Amino acid sequence: MDINAYISSGILQEYALGHISDQERSEVECMSKIYPEIREALTTSEIDLESFAAAYAVKSPSKSRENILVAVKRQAQDSTIHSVTKDDNASETKEILIQSEVTERKSAWGGWAAAAAVIAIAIAVWQYTDNQASKDELQALKVEQNTLENKTAELETRVAQLSDGLNEVYSSSVKKVTLKSVKENNTTQLALLWNTETGEVKLNTSALPKLPSDKQYQLWVLKDGKPKDMGVLSKTEEGILIASNATKDGDTFAITIEPLGGKASPSLDQLVVMGAIS
Template sequence: MNIQEYISSGIIEMVVLGLASQKDREEFEQLCIRYPELVAARNAFEEKLEDIYTQHSSTIVLPVGLRQSLMEATSTTSHNQTKPTNVITMENANRPVRRTNWLAVASVILLIAAAYFAYQFHSQNEALKKSNAELQQRADSTDAILNQILAEQKVFKDSNVTVVSMEGTKIAPRSSANVYWDSTNSSVFLVVKNMPKLPNDQQYQLWALIDGKPKDLGVFDSDQEKLILKMNNTQKAEAFAITIEKRGGNPSPTLEKMQSLGKTKAPL
């Protein structure tokens, strides 16, 4: 007999796991007496099963409830070893007595592996759901920006809209913004081009100058997400000005903190 071919046939795995026929088990037992290498191969396979069982039963991180179930399964397996089924007991000079129910051990290994992959799949599925939610949020944000751009373009292209370019003052030469004013319906839109960020207790305030008197058109922050800001309406305006005021605005402008100014060309 070519013992290496016999070992490679899978008979060792079948016998150890209790899956071989009675005739094959008896033949295997007789051959173990004659071939020490067959005994060594069998021992190697059993040690491999032991290693897999030990490693995976202690190192895989599983939910508490699932780990408890596996521990109970392992405990049941150990208890059942006192009355093993399909167990080969061979006693000879080359073979120590083994009474391990390897089929039960292999079943627990498969159970651990299946539970592990199920847990991994669940974790990956939850991560995928979170990723999809983030993508949806980005898509919604992008849609909002696109809608804002479309609204902005509509305002820009309206023939009734007067564009007022607001230049920086001596105290804020780099400050700039554009006012888009439709005198026919009194709508006022503001596009901030360059306005430094202010402390949390301060805001910018837009004013319309009418017959030399200021009219409050609302407050805004320089770091707002909107590309174009809808301000309060005004039907008349000789000029528009931006000042720095306390958060929430003031009833009258602080002229020494005027940041930018722009005169209109529209008739009053």
């Protein structure tokens, strides 16, 4: 099974979101129990989703409803209430009553109109503020999405590298050789992987001491005591290094110190490490 392809399919993210069928859910849970890489990727997806939801939970503007109700109440209290004054003249009293009623109605309508205007303005301000906040949050979400996508891509690359490394280490065609120091009281050791099918040789050079500018390490493979040049080791690279030459036959690997550029045959007095192929 291609574990990397399964992780890259997006089914683990869909599982974390709850967007898969019962059959797919059972499959994911089963695969995560069998393959540690899938379980780790699934856990990472769930943690990223929880962090994402917690960081961008949308909240409504604080006390917006209370502010609108206070404004309406205050406007209603400011409405003018007119009283009617009695007069000895009946016609004047009637006229005053009619005018007062008209004034009260106008005042009432004016008060309610003003209150409605206050509400409309308050709602408009709230909507504008909410829209601005939504735009800012949307932009932040886009940035977070890009970050998560980059992180996912990095994790996928790392999983692929680990998968390739594990396949190589446990492949029956790959021999593991430990090169040990030939000098007393020297514990220097190097790990070497030899692919007997392709002839490719990889080794970790980080444990080798630095050399003068006119010297260079050279790798050899021996068969029945006869050495074969596997190439000089880079002076600038420390870590996992692929030998410049390949071999499909040999019983021992060794490293010597040679002049810059290497030699056609090894300097036995400059032997540093060696290891037999089991």
